[in-house]
Amino acid sequence: MKFQDNQHFSHKHILNALKLDIGKKIDCIACENPITEPFHGCYSCNYYLHDQCLNIPRSLQHICHPSHPLTLLPNPTYSSQSFSCNACGSKGNAFSFSCAHCEFDLHIQCAKLPAKILIEKHPHELSLLFNSPYKDENIVFVCDECHGTANRDNWVYYCFHCDFGTHSNCATGNVTRKEEANSSQSCNECLMESTAHKFLEIEASNEAQEKSRLEAQFNAQGRNAVLDLVDGGSHRKYYYY
Structure with missing residues (x-):
């Protein structure tokens, strides 16, 4: 109902x-993303909702959880005041679709993920899977977007033809603020690691140049020594490197 x-x-x-x-x-308040118009709110309580979040249905029958309908909750009912999303694996503190019987919870963004999606990095459509595409439990799923791993029961987008897959959040950009912070930290760590590698490469390059210079100097001195033995060095110029 609208x-x-x-x-x-x-x-x-x-x-x-x-x-x-x-x-x-x-x-x-519902999705924890920045407010954009149109939206409704209560100034006295600093309580704001996107209109699209305002009109989310109160219950949902999702294909990933056919046993029971999922109920829209404005707050987590767990003692921790948070929930772990069964789709993306990250924590949530806001609205969720939940099954109290099974302790099954979804971010509202994850609950409406499309069955198929196209991303820039891959030419084929990716299909939404509700668990790892690999039957062998020893094979770990590695995201081709961020190169992080995923638990076997996390949702992923996958191309069976190419064995190409991503986290659901990496494919859609549905990233929570906590994940943004972790992503930023990871990017900073990658930047530091990359910088360190470049520094080592420069050092190695400088060492190679110095080695070549010393070899050239040593060879020149050797040639000079041979010429000294031949003519006593009377008609020869010396070159130093």
Whole structure:
């Protein structure tokens, strides 16, 4: 049902259609992503929802969990006040689709992932799988986008023809803020590692140049010594490197 009466089950106050102030950055309570218009909210509580998040259905029958319907929850019901998404494996603190019987939880973004997707790095469509494409438990899935691994029960996008696959988040860009921080840290670590490699390469190059210079000097001195034996060095110029 579309949100029409300005009252949402997740909040006790009326939510009004709002305009985003220039320069103001606020996040959606449901998906935790930055608010963009159109959106509704409650200024007194700093409670804001994208309109698309506002109109999410209260229940969902998902193909990945056919045993029970999933219920939309505004807050995790676990004592930790967070949940672990069965799709991407990352933590969540906001809205989720949940099955209380099975302790099965999905980010709302993960719950609506498309069955197939195209990405720039691969020419074929990737299919959404709800677990590892490899039957052998000793084979670890490695993402061809970020080169990180995935647990066997995490969702991945995969091309069977090319054995090419990615994390679901890497394929769609559905990255939580915590993952962004980890990604940024990983990028910084990669940059530091790359810089260190370049430094070592430069050092190796400099050592090779110095070695060549010394070899040339040694060879020249050897030639000079031979000429000294032949003519006593009376008509010869010396060159130093």
